[in-house]
């Protein structure tokens with residue numbers, strides 16, 4: 001748990017061009033804010049390393065896209081950048097990192113539809129430490145269960161009002177799925193569609209790798225695959241950035257459709273996201289995935305590629 005004492009809040013406020021610092025241990029939201037009463041709003045969760053937010057442009061673009069999907073008009077990217085700068089600098093001044101390796105922060109952007117009856121959104125930046133579990137799971141890997149999300153893989157196109165590809169504040173279902181997994185002794189979840197496709201984790205994108213040999217048998221081929229982006233999942237900024245880096249490093253890329261058997265047949269599977277980064281999947285529904293040595297080697301290779309992403 002993060003205590004309010006180790007959270008820095010910066011509200012976007014036209015009267016404060018660099019953002020308005022606020023006390024996270026005191027109430028700051030109106031009880032009628034539609035973010036609180038309806039989960040009506042959007043967010044982003046980003047990682048700052050050494051004071052610099054990684055993939056900032058991709059996150060700001062996705063925040064804008066999510067807000068557009070909800071018809072919420074949010075401040076421009078410059079205002080977000082200014083408030084992020086203020087929040088990260090304030091946090092690092094209050095809590096200097098004990099070592100460069102621990103100089104990692106969670107930077108969350110939130111924009112709600114605003115107070116009922118008012119026309120402007122409520123927007124803030126929240127800076128807090130990275131949780132121990134996220135750091136640990138990068139190393140130890142995770143056990144995952146498959147859970148049916150109950151929608152088919154064509155739902156995003158057929159029913160855009162379900163906001164499947166937007167990062168909305170309505171994450172109660174995602175959190176319930178995680179609690180369900182924890183009660184079963186697992187760490188995380190991979191959602192499947194009602195027509196049997198692999199989708200995503202509640203807070204992460206699914207990746208799998210295959211080691212193959214080229215058709216002429218002359219060279220090894222490494223293939224990195226993720227579910228189809230149009231199957232009702234959130235496009236991950238980590239997956240997008242890693243795919244670009246992996247392609248440049250000679251990996252072949254693929255986009256679903258994937259079925260659960262493809263996960264079981266893979267040489268390695270990961271859940272990837274901005275804070276936890278690559279979490280190797282050790283077991284799915286109790287079945288071992290890949291072989292530990294290959295998983296370790298591929299994870300190290302992809303971690304190195306990912307570390308080069310700004």
Ligand SMILES: Cc1ncc(COP(=O)(O)O)c(C=O)c1O
Nearest residue numbers: 203204205234236237238273274
């Ligand atoms: C549903 C969902 N899918 C995927 C991701 C991974 O996105 P990113 O890599 O941009 O953190 C997240 C991140 O929170 C998510 O909530």
